[in-house]
Amino acid sequence: MGKLNCTDYYMMDQLLSEEELMIQNATRDFVDNEVMPVITEAHRKGEFPKHLIPKIAELGYFGANLPQEYGCAGLGNVAYGLSLQELERGDSGVRSMCSVQGSLVMYPIYRWGSEEQRKFWLPKLAKAEKIGCFGLTEPDHGSDPGSMTTRAHKKGNKWVINGRKMWITNGTIADVAVVWAKDDENVIRGFLVEKGMKGYTAPETKGKWSLRASVTSELVFDDVEIDNTTHFLPGTKGLACPLGCLNQARYGISWGALGAAMNCYETALKYAGERLQFGNPIARYQIQQEKLVWMLTEITKGQLLSLQLGRLKDAEKMKHQQVSMAKRNNVWVARECTRLAREILGAAGIVDDYPIMRHMMNIESVYTYEGTHDMHTLIIGADITGLEAYRVSEDKKK
């Protein structure tokens, strides 16, 4: 049997299939050879390394866990997770590109689109002939998307969309946006809006200190008319649909965050062994060992959390609260690891010769998007107590 080519203190590779190991190894190689050499510069410039998109597509990373009949790789969820771990070891922006394209754009079309829509869109999105984005968050509605104000008014065989979305990954470069809006009965529905449609613009959000190697945008809909048969996702009904997409993406993020954490841990471990102070490698000193051990222990726990979650997902037994736990925990672990690694590297930790600060800044977005850390706490809290702490009911408000 092969081995995992990453931090693996608990011999997790013994729980993996040959195929899962091969996919982790192959993605690691791809990221080492193609992403690592260009990512620092992309991050400095605040650009997504666009030349990677056709390569990522050709190797099958977009919608990799969707079925082969639609031009996707048909991976199991653990293999898929391991591939995202390696991509985010490169950069959260690269992993975000895959999460958005696969979990937030291809998945809703696969799950709630018509057969014609699936056949039309999925192979094109898998090959990156089309890039997608997912518009749920609005300027005034983030953690509480159910109170969104974007509207879709039915007019014969057309829908007319009005409103604004904000913080949308890939917005400006997307050919197609999966947009969530309320219909005339106040039910949330999903629509496909294409670049160039009259009344639709997607200006880029500038000045980000996080996810710099990823495009983030606003989406503006000003009387955008779309066709009911081709551009409305017929199976969408209610908030559960966009939340269902987010569950897919959060599952992947739980793995991805570990990749960023491992990159920091592995960098810090190597550095601590080489950096001499007071005549010894700093790895010799107990305080530094404690930090390294903390990182390794938490990464290991996170790996086992995501692995079991993936097995549950394959068995279709995964609860969304379990996804919340893995996303919440592993992103928090990554966030702590970036800081500990930065401490171990001392001053060297602040320059982009090392990946630490880039991951540290990236993780701030990951901590907030796809449900903030706090929201996931309250989701799990509601699950175990039966009491929703995030929704204060009308009578209590009085």
Next chain:
Amino acid sequence: MKIGVLLKQVPDTETKIKIRADGKGVEEGEIKWVINPYDEYAVEEALRLKEKAGGEVVIVSAGPARATEAIRQALAMGADRGIRIDTTGIEQDPYTTAVMLAGAAKNESFEIIFAGKQAVDDDCAQVLIGVAEKLGWPHVTPVEKFALSGKTATLQRPVAGGTKEMIEADLPVVVGCEKGLNEPRYASLPGIMKAKSKPVAELKASELLGTERARINVTKYSLPPERRAGKIIPGEPEAAAAELVRLLREEAKVI
């Protein structure tokens, strides 16, 4: 066209090698195994030839059970099937390896065989020549450019001093692949998924070897001595250069 590729699984070049207590081999426990890097060029060239000429790419490897992983990786890149000659309990040296691979190749009646110009673990660079010899075919190695028209291959070899040697060879021929021949593709995710269901046949080494036995007996391996710490010469470039020349002449005594 039936295309054969000879493939060896070797330790990753970044592996920290540890010698076995008996000195006759290396500790395998901690090793991460990979396809011999030169063999990746061979796989890639075979796949490109198949894409042009049609046919089948068959990977042949002589090694223990773990070698199947390397074969699977080549299948994930796009090769069609694999053959592993199980060498468990066999004295394997370049000679016996060549005999076994040639035996397997004969059964397959390949029209052309690609191999890495050498394996990066023992660096013997003998096996592909031995295979050609046993098959009675010509071999050309190391090859940095390859083209086929009809049944004639045109091959380019680097010669010392930057000169190129152009060789024409009629098929069948064994081609030893050099770095720069091509850019090996990554295994794609669908490629990895498909590799699982591609056949890997197993042959017995003893049947291919008959009465042939290894001709090399390794008496002992030893690690190179630890490299001594380097020296940094401080100061302005001119003074530092003068000091460097002095040290090279007086201390290192190399100039």
